[in-house]
Amino acid sequence: SSSLYEQIGGQQTIDRIVDNFIRQIEYDPHIIEFFLESDIDRFRSKLSEHICAFSGGPCVYSGDSMQDVHAGMHITESDFNRTVDLLIDAMTEAGLSHPQQNKMLALFVPMRRQMIYR
Ligand code: HEM
Secondary structure, X not given: OOOHHHHHOOHHHHHHHHHHHHHHHXXXXXXXXXXXXXXXXXXXXXXXXXXXXXXXXXXOOOOOOHHHHHOOOOEOHHHHHHHHHHHHHHHHHOOOOHHHHHHHHHHHHHHHHHOEOO
């Protein structure tokens, strides 16, 4: 059986998800606050690589650990859920089906422990 990466259409679709997600973040008056000092080009490339690697694509993630990256941000459960909602919107815009979205979320939502209240 093919990987989720292949099922959704590979790197092209992931890049579309990431671009949509960044736009959603920019429109969100609360979540944008977390990114005001960030290098968005780096975020775009590392997040794209991260999603590729975790969905079974050919990439090797070269960014920092989820724990290190999000340390000191004091991300609450509500911030996390709100960010996941933006990711869902980004995946919908990129044309992913609901089963594909659920598979993607199942990969990332368990990482919440590495991000919230740190
Ligand atoms: C499943 C959820 C999430 C995943 C998979 C994820 C993944 C990532 C990745 C791969 C990076 C780039 C790391 C690097 O540059 O080495 C990153 C950076 C970042 N993330 Fe997340 N993230 C998630 C949730 C969140 C949430 C909920 C927030 C805040 C509300 C957040 C805020 C940030 C910020 C501000 C950066 C940029 C850090 C910097 O400027 O150095 N992330 N994230």
